[in-house]
Amino acid sequence: MMEEDTIDLAQYLFTRLQQLGVQTIYGVPSDFNLTVLDYVEPLGLSWAGNANELNAGYAADGYARIKGLSALFTAFGVGELSAANAIGGAYAEYAPVVHVVGTPPRSAQKEQLCIHHSLGDGNFRVFSEIASRLTVAQVNLDDPAHAADRVDHALRQCILHSRPVYIELPTDMVKAQVPRARLDVLINRSPPRADEEVTKRCVERIVKKITTAKQPWIIVDGLTSRYGASAEVNELVRLSGIPTSTTPCGKGIVDETLPNFHGVYAGAIDTESNFAWAAESDLILRIGPLDADSNTFAFTALPDPGKTITFYRDSVEDDTCGDEEIFQGLQLQSLLRALVDHLPKPTMQMHQQASPGKPRGLPNPVEELQKMPLPREHDLIDQASFWPQISKFFRQNDIILTETGTASIGSRHLVLPRGCKLINSTLWLSIGYMLPASAGASAAQRELNIAASNGSDNGNGTGIPPLPKGRTILFEGDGSLQMTVQSISDMIRARLDVIMFVLNNNGYTIERWIHGMNAPYNDIQPWRYLDAPMFFGAQKNQTHDLYPIYTKRASTWGELNDILADPDFSRGKGLAMVEVIMDQHDAPETLKKLAEASSKRNFGG
Structure with a gap:
């Protein structure tokens, strides 16, 4: 392969990040990542230069929640362990952070030398083993023949799962040559395609439940945005007119100026009238749930399973009426679009007419603030x-x-x-x-x-x-x-x-x-x-x-x-x-x- 047909591995990695919208790089310099950081400024990227790795990880998390992806560069051992708390939080709360760790040269690792920043026992895999519990994919760029494949795999997994990934980059691999032409093919950001037949059956079942419900209710939770379905959820809420609440994690996803938006539901900690209204609801559409105690007000905001249809990233669980069914092979965005398209207009008009000024037991935050x-x-x-x-x-x-x-x-x-x-x-x-x-x-x-x-x-x-x-x-x-x-x-x-x-x-x-x-x-x-x-x-x-x-x-x-x-x-x-x-x-x-x-x-x- 001719020289003009190849590119340095570090340049390949940064270019891939640029293609995915990353423009700021977070982290702290170390002797094990200094040479890779030489590529940041020449490629037109910004180096944040954080005061410590924990703050760098937190900042990368915040950046990722706005831009959809972020990059964090640390040294192995001391650097990555300092950032581990932030990576754990990003994993728990679905923030797509690419954590790149500069590691000692491959020869030092192979010979199990007593290298600084290590535990001194010659085991260079211990930190990646820790990372395996906090990330959805881990790759080691220790082989030029497979390095580009591994970069692309890690980045796709980060996007697909909206969770952190872990990339090891040995110092002697920074200038390893990989095919330049690979960059012409962008990383596929799309989720797996949904099963159209399953989607059709699921939508028909949900539409039937909505049209026969007397007091339906939508609860939007935080993973809705992590799955990229915020726009589709807002269309469902706006066009259906169905009373809608969020969880604390879901706050900010739904347009709060809509007349059928009724704030954050707090379960048993909420007002008696709100809690009673929720108990009387005969159908709950729960979208993107995160069932933590801190997100469900000590679990008291979890709805009755016998009245609930729950929407996950690629499946739906319908436990209503004791007739449980699980639909697999779905895609949340396309499912919600299909649901909006198939809701009968008389049903939507009924809920829209009932919502303005008539929260039916649930408050409207805009009106409450005005009063x-x-x-x-x-x-x-x-x-x-x-x-x-x-x-x-x-x-x-x-x-x-x-x-x-x-x-x-x-x-x-x-x-x-x-x-x-x-x-x-x-x-x-x-x-x-x-x-x-x-x-x-x-x-x-x-x-x-x-x-x-x-x-x-x-x-x-x-x-x-x-x-x-x-x-x-x-x-x-x-x-x-x-x-x-x-x-x-x-x-x-x-x-x-x-x-x-x-x-x-x-x-x-x-x-x-x-x-x-x-x-x-x-x-x-x-x-x-x-x-x-x-x-x-x-x-x-x-x-x-x-x-x-x-x-x-x-x-x-x-x-x-x-x-x-x-x-x-x-x-x-x-x-x-x-x-x-x-x-x-x-x-x-x-x-x-x-x-x-x-x-x-x-x-x-």
Whole structure:
């Protein structure tokens, strides 16, 4: 094979990532990945250069949830273990992260030498064995004849399953030659084709159940978006008029301005009227479920199986009327499109007429917010008023991130404009995740905005129209911020645009409500949070600089409203931090109930 017919393996890998829409590379340099990082800038990619591997992994997760794929580069051993928590979270919550690990040369591994960053026992497979439990595919690029095949396999598995994959790249393989022509054939992003006959039978069965139901209900869960079916679900909700709720993980998938959208259903922790309405529903269409205790309000929001049809990525389970049937070989997007096409118009009209202004027991969040009294100027900021009222600050296409704890639970009461995307954690719940994730989300959003300005697609060859410009808005706890505060440095380095609300309630409030309300282990060292940008190298209050810094503190609604009305803050340019002072014992009512249930379960009550 002539030299012009081949390409360096590292260049092949980065080009493949570019073809799939990846433009920012996350990670930390190490002697085992330095030579591969030499390819980043010449190929037109951006190197994030994170302060540590954990933050790099979290940022890659946030980026992947917006762009559909991300890349993380670490050293083996010390680097990848530092990132393991982030990769575990990405696996648990279906974020497609490509984790590339620079490993020692093949000769050193073969001879089982005592190499730094290893455990010193000559076993170079131990870390890949760990990774096999946290990723859906693992490949070792140790053979030039098969390296390109292995890269393509790993990337397709990452996309197909929307979960992390693990790629080992030995230092002596960076310049290994692979066929250049392979790059002319793009990686197939499409899921396996559905069985048309099975799809037809499934749709006919579901349509029959819907047309005979008196009180149908749709519950949209978070894996709907991971399976790429958000658009199809919104069409079903909009055209059918069927009352629709989400789970915490599913919040932000459904257009919340629709009249038949009724917020997050909280099971036994919800209001009596909502819980009663849910119990009376005679048909539930449950789409993309994630059945974690933290996503189902201690399992109380799980619907009655005898009334439920559950939609997974490639199958449907219908347990209604004691007539159980499982349909295999489906494809969620095409199934939902077929379902919308086959719903009879009289049925859709019936539900559409019943929905506007008639939630039939379920509230409409937009109407509820309009009815809420405005806080008075001198009122202290509390959890009950903050979450619904802050919704008025949001704009179309904002990306909103809520950290585990009071923010994540409080976000149930947010009312989102059309096109907003909400990122939270509903299974892994690793505090500190959301700060670096917001850096990744902001970078992804900037790339999408540039694509929109250029009139192109999302940069991944899918043909999906670009998103109009939005802002990245983070709600972060004081304790969580202390976990991953170096991400503020990453934001400043990359000149990322982030609006950050730091909720200062003097420690771990969610833990206080579970156990140890006044215990010292739930306290944290008070920080001067608003000094963080300056510590990490920014200039204070650079409102007219190319990268402005904005810092303010608010403890009353009058102070907060003045900040929200300030165009230097609300435009979302640069790094804007607002420290919101709240009482350390104040928490959303839902959190208090969940904490009580968690305490009983944890301590045998």
